[in-house]
Amino acid sequence: MIRFENVSKRYPGGYEALSGLNLHLSRGQMAFLTGPSGAGKSTLLKLIALIERANQGQIHIDGHNLAKVGRRGIPYLRRRIGVIFQSHKLLFDRTVFDNVALPLVISGYSTHDIGRRVRAALDKVGLLGKERAYPVTLSGGEQQRVGIARAVVNKPALLLADEPTGNLDPDLSREIMQLFAQFNQVGVTVLVASHDLNLISRMNYPILRLKQGRILATGGMDEDAGT
Amino acid sequence: MKRAQRSTRPSTPTPIGQGATRRQSFDPRQWLRSYGRLHAQVLLASLGRLYRTPFSTLLTMAVIAIALALPSGLLVVLDNLQRLNTSWDDSSSVSLFLKQTVNETQADRLARELKDWPRIAEVRTLHRDQALKEFQEFSGFGSALETLDENPLPNVLELRPASADTPGQDYEALLDDLRRLPEVELAQLDLQWVRRFGALMDMGRRGILVVGALLGLAVLLIVGNTIRLDIQNRREEIEVSKLIGGTDAFIRRPFLYTGLWYGLLGALLAWILVGLGFWLVDEPARRLAGLYDSSFLLSGLSWQGTGMLLLTGIALGLAGSWLAVGRHLSAIEPT
Numbered sequence: 001m002i003r004f005e006n007v008s009k010r011y012p013g014g015y016e017a018l019s020g021l022n023l024h025l026s027r028g029q030m031a032f033l034t035g036p037s038g039a040g041k042s043t044l045l046k047l048i049a050l051i052e053r054a055n056q057g058q059i060h061i062d063g064h065n066l067a068k069v070g071r072r073g074i075p076y077l078r079r080r081i082g083v084i085f086q087s088h089k090l091l092f093d094r095t096v097f098d099n100v101a102l103p104l105v106i107s108g109y110s111t112h113d114i115g116r117r118v119r120a121a122l123d124k125v126g127l128l129g130k131e132r133a134y135p136v137t138l139s140g141g142e143q144q145r146v147g148i149a150r151a152v153v154n155k156p157a158l159l160l161a162d163e164p165t166g167n168l169d170p171d172l173s174r175e176i177m178q179l180f181a182q183f184n185q186v187g188v189t190v191l192v193a194s195h196d197l198n199l200i201s202r203m204n205y206p207i208l209r210l211k212q213g214r215i216l217a218t219g220g221m222d223e224d225a226g227t
Numbered sequence: 228m229k230r231a232q233r234s235t236r237p238s239t240p241t242p243i244g245q246g247a248t249r250r251q252s253f254d255p256r257q258w259l260r261s262y263g264r265l266h267a268q269v270l271l272a273s274l275g276r277l278y279r280t281p282f283s284t285l286l287t288m289a290v291i292a293i294a295l296a297l298p299s300g301l302l303v304v305l306d307n308l309q310r311l312n313t314s315w316d317d318s319s320s321v322s323l324f325l326k327q328t329v330n331e332t333q334a335d336r337l338a339r340e341l342k343d344w345p346r347i348a349e350v351r352t353l354h355r356d357q358a359l360k361e362f363q364e365f366s367g368f369g370s371a372l373e374t375l376d377e378n379p380l381p382n383v384l385e386l387r388p389a390s391a392d393t394p395g396q397d398y399e400a401l402l403d404d405l406r407r408l409p410e411v412e413l414a415q416l417d418l419q420w421v422r423r424f425g426a427l428m429d430m431g432r433r434g435i436l437v438v439g440a441l442l443g444l445a446v447l448l449i450v451g452n453t454i455r456l457d458i459q460n461r462r463e464e465i466e467v468s469k470l471i472g473g474t475d476a477f478i479r480r481p482f483l484y485t486g487l488w489y490g491l492l493g494a495l496l497a498w499i500l501v502g503l504g505f506w507l508v509d510e511p512a513r514r515l516a517g518l519y520d521s522s523f524l525l526s527g528l529s530w531q532g533t534g535m536l537l538l539t540g541i542a543l544g545l546a547g548s549w550l551a552v553g554r555h556l557s558a559i560e561p562t
Contacts, residue, residue: 102468
């Protein structure tokens with residue numbers, strides 16, 4: 001599902017976020033990505049979602065070589081990837097329902113389908129009663145769950161999360177991680193960047209440790225992830 | 228896939244995230260329907276957005292309306308003047324003064340000949356005796372004229388030309404032909420100034436075109452600037468839309484439709500303004516026409532003119548927003 005081959009990313013100004021990184025995550029797998037700040041976790045996720053482009057190396061997502069995806073192709077690639085951000089990136093002038101519906105609206109679903117799918121997604125994250133609420137009235141954990149509902153409403157085969165529990169207390173964090181595990185159980189490939197080692201080491205998934213733009217070691221149970 | 232979802236209870240952890248890789252086969256009718264739905268949604272949503280900020284919307288509308296109403300109002304005025312001009316054209320006539328040597332019977336014969344010319348609608352003969360009598364009666368020189376030995380007046384034919392399509396233009400050729408007749412001493416167009424007026428109107432039309440083009444440019448810039456501010460205000464939304472797979476067209480669309488609404492609403496308001504102006508002037512114009520014993524009636528914007536006004540508004544609104552969108556949307560990329 002995700003394959004990095006000797007990928008380097010240098011930002012303008014010379015800072016090298018990733019250098020010669022190799023990574024393989026097969027379909028239906030779930031893994032955590034960890035490492036100190038500035039190790040390249042966010043950069044790695046951004047490369048997958050084509051928010052940034054690699055300077056060197058090859059990235060294949062679901063069989064597509066990202067170097068061959070042009071500017072026009074980016075939206076269609078992004079529709080097949082659900083991304084969850086630490087800062088939620090919700091639209092605060094819209095209801096929870098409208099926020100979650102946005103990916104479906106973009107893809108041109110009918111109003112009927114949108115209603116059905118949005119409610120299913122909100123139900124999944126336990127926010128079915130909050131459809132009409134505005135994000136500002138929700139707690140941090142609830143806002144993050146709205147973000148998750150939006151990421152999965154389109155039924156993507158790949159789910160990326162960048163520090164999804166960054167601002168949450170341990171109990172809420174565990175709930176969120178369990179949610180990801182549930183998605184993984186139904187076949188979604190999940191990659192979660194998190195520095196909450198305490199939490200992720202207790203979950204039974206491979207952990208990719210990034211340091212200075214390289215993957216250092218793979219912990220957890222599945223050894224074929226990483227280098 | 229759909230059926231699977233419907234039959235699944237919401238609480239069981241199955242449907243979400245599954246099967247997105249399975250792609251539905253392309254169905255043009257379904258594509259068209261979802262495309263049309265997207266457009267209809269955005270069309271209404273952008274109108275709703277304008278409705279939620281009524282004050283600034285009205286302000287922008289008013290500026291556009293004034294800019295559009297000015298040239299269209301002037302064009303209405305010009306059209307009315309032109310119509311007044313053509314009604315004068317109908318009454319314009321050519322006086323044909325015959326030579327002194329031409330007697331009454333010869334004049335009558337010439338009159339009959341001229342009546343057959345296709346370019347001449349009507350000929351009226353004014354015999355010299357009759358003319359002298361009329362002159363004596365109406366001029367007040369009666370007694371002075373009686374002292375004359377012979378009638379100094381020539382026979383006169385008054386012609387009414389068949390109304391020409393272009394006012395003033397056809398007369399010159401007709402006059403030349405008439406002057407070439409051996410019996411004719413002098414051929415004179417009574418309403419020379421009709422042509423001058425026509426030329427003046429042409430100039431006016433040109434002037435309105437220039438003013439209209441400048442004001443159209445102003446509308447373009449107004450809409451462009453409004454949309455630019457709108458884009459800045461919705462920066463976050465644009466970023467998020469791009470992040471979750473919104474195409475450029477999808478992101479562009481609400482702004483283009485907003486521009487379209489601005490143009491259309493502005494043009495509608497302009498139409499109302501022109502109508503209001505017309506209504507204010509109509510009554511005095513009627514009175515004035517009454518004083519001149521004329522049946523002249525002011526006419527407001529025609530259906531055609533209304534259509535043109537609305538189309539111009541829409542086109543300018545769309546073009547203005549297109550300008551802004553082209554310049555500013557690509558600058559916003561998620562980071």
